[in-house]
Amino acid sequence: MSNVEARPAEVTCTSTPGDVEVLGPRDVPLGGPRAMRVRRTLPQKQRSLIGAWCFCDHYGPDEVRMDVAPHPHTGLQTVSWLFTGEIEHRDSLGSHALVRPGELNLMTGGRGICHSEVSTDTSAVLHGVQLWLALPDAHRDAPRNFQHHVPPTVTLNGADIRVFLGSLAGSTSPVPTFSPLLGAEIVLPAGAALTLDADPSFEHGVLLDTGDVTLGETALQPGDLGYVGTGRTSLALSSANGARVVLLGGEPFGEEIVMWWNFVGRTHDEIAAYREEWQAESDRFGRVDGYPGSRLPAPALPGGRLRPRGNPA
Template sequence: MSNLEKHPDELILDEPADATASPVPTGVQVLEAREVPLGGPRAMKVHRTLPQRGRPTIGAWCFADHYGPGDSDSMVVPPHPHTGLQTASWLFGGEIEHRDSAGTLGRIHPGQLNLMTAGRGISHSEVSFGDATTLHGVQLWIVLPDDARHVEPFFERHTAVRTTVADAALQVFAGSMAGASTPASVFTPLLGAQLDLPPHGRAELPLDSAFEHGLLVDVGPLTVDGTEVARTELAYLPPGADSVVVSAGEAGARALLLGGEPFGETFIMWWNFIGRSHDEIAQFRSDWQSDAITHSDPGGRFGLVDYDGRALPAPEMPTVRLKPRS
């Protein structure tokens, strides 16, 4: 999915994580989502929990848009570019067709992970099918470390691996948990899993104590180590814990569990690009306009998508240079 905002904020992570530099949060921190309309008058509404001020990433997970059901007539996202990241699409309901400039054409269903590694640059489109009122899922981005961010782009699809812990049903789609592992390509230690609890269900989930974790609630409330977390909210857990107790009320609960080692590199995220400097981001924008908008370089960095319609032009660059803020 593209960030369709006309004036996207830049995310600048200007200092690597350093536990000695500032107090490390303890316990559960509840992060509220902001509502973002994507597109025009009949915009698709999403709830964005990452990035936000004070919590730009959880591990290398750097973007989380939660949408549906019934928040839009459909998802129609024309071709748009990405650099320096992976996109991870996960559905609870509905169906989406993915096309990209690497030649991929396929549909994603609930229980499957669509994972696109943009690397040096790729473009893609996403269009929903069927009853749009059932379209329901999460779009995630993963920032690539410096030694992997220039890889050639590629696409993969995996069916999640199912396991259980006490009352919890888990679908692991990235990394490993509770004896379940996936082959999804990751470039830093990561975890991604769907958690489902029946009404009044409870489980103590094992965690990697080197990871920070987030639980993004889709059906709730979900109680996380004694803290109640509502739908669209995200419960953040700092590194150090080797387990977390989750429980559901009368409605049961569903959440995404995201985790990873704290990401310790400087990067800039603007629109659909991740880079390391203002000039690099500006070059990505220029390359996209040449490749897909003016067609002056159709064989360039981003290539072309087999799509019946126009690609998305990039927003104008900010009037000030993108640089670390103090």
């Protein structure tokens, strides 16, 4: 998914530990041909990263058609996870795949890639999350790649868990990552009280999709992302009426990045060069075959220089 905000902000980040911190979503109109609105919880001023997770858009359920024209990415991986609907994915690697509920689609941008996303004719309602992972410096020019995985459902104390990246509750995703990570969907029944073993080197975020959930002693509202820092050996989730959450985790990233539009880099000059190459239709990004329309043009850079911004202490 492209970030098609008219004035995308630049972001640079590292993560710091702390108590439960509630990150409320901001409503973002993405505009363009798909006319979608999303609830964005990463990045924001008080926290830009959870592990390598640097972008979280939560959308639907909405009766809306997605039609995102070919657009570029660098220095990141995109993670598409649906609850309802179906999206057709095409990229410059030559991948042509369907994104379906409960199935992971992970695309590596690395040095450069472009892709399109269009909801299928059978999808009247779209509901899901779009996530980005920042690639560490040693791997940020990794070659283009696309992976699809259908994680099994494991049950723990009545909760259904699908682990799409990393390991949790005895389930491990076979999809490799460039930094230690966790990504899972958890469906809690009414009256659930679930304690999960946690890697103390990880920081974690719990995104509440639907229902009610309490993280530790902190109640979350739908759309909230509850953050906890490193040092936890367990995570306690409870729900009175049932809930669905997305659990994200990872070791603190430890690097500063500059994120603007659909690019992740390290400096203003890098981002400006990526934009210029995209506008010039450089081979860095390739081309998407099969999309019946034009590419997305890059927005204008802001007047000042893009600069790194880290999480507050």
